[in-house]
Amino acid sequence: MQWIADREKVSALAGEKGLKEIFSSGAIAGMELRRYSDGEAICSVGDRLEHMFLLVEGRLKIHTLLPNGKSLLVRFARPMSVIGDVELLRQYSVKNEVVSVGESLLLAAGRELVLREFEQNTALLRFLVGELSHKMYTLGQTTALNLLYPLENRFASYLLSLFADSGGQRVEEIRTSTLTETADMLGTSYRHLNRIVRRFVEEGIIERRKGSLSVLDRDKLAQLANGNLYE
Secondary structure, eight states: OEEEOOHHHHHHHHHHTTGGGTSOHHHHHTOEEEEEOTTOEEEOTTOOOSEEEEEEEEEEEEEEEOTTSOEEEEEEEOTTOEESHHHHHHTOOOOEEEEEEEEEEEEEEEHHHHHHHHTTOHHHHHHHHHHHHHHHHHHHHHHHHHHHSOHHHHHHHHHHHHTSEETTEEOOEEEGGGHHHHHHHTTSOHHHHHHHHHHHHHTTSEEEETTEEEESOHHHHHHHHTTOOOO
């Protein structure tokens, strides 16, 4: 993780992303800008957060750790998602792993700063209520997706969510070396997922070459996903 000591960039991002309509100028001036690289953790299970994070560029992957040591995908986060709002305000420990997909930029607001804003900032309260509503909705959606849909539909939803545009960036391929991790996140075995990958390749939906997978037919993926995304 890299701190970016550039107040002008913080102000410019806040204006571009509409944060000046949500936070006071003093609050924005007190925020930190952080850059995370691909696969780097923003927070991990058991952490006690001292900051609330706002994703301004990039994409994050959120997954929960199961008692057997495996993980299960919860959702992908895109700008302007909030990380750590519930944990920070209620002082809960972190329950999910949050990692960067590609490079991402986040603004970090300290707990005291956020609490001061709450005292007279109804715009911030409305914004966070909207974020909490979205999290509740997507949690129900992804829980149903993980429990009720066949793997081919879940994998299609995963690929569409992963390859979606995010802050001007587009993830075009995934490494086949990560398929074991992907299988865990989708609640299946590597062998089962590999069969689905081979079938998608045979049907011309994806292409497998040089240790990576890339999408050839997004329309077919969208049909298989049936409107369900991990977002």
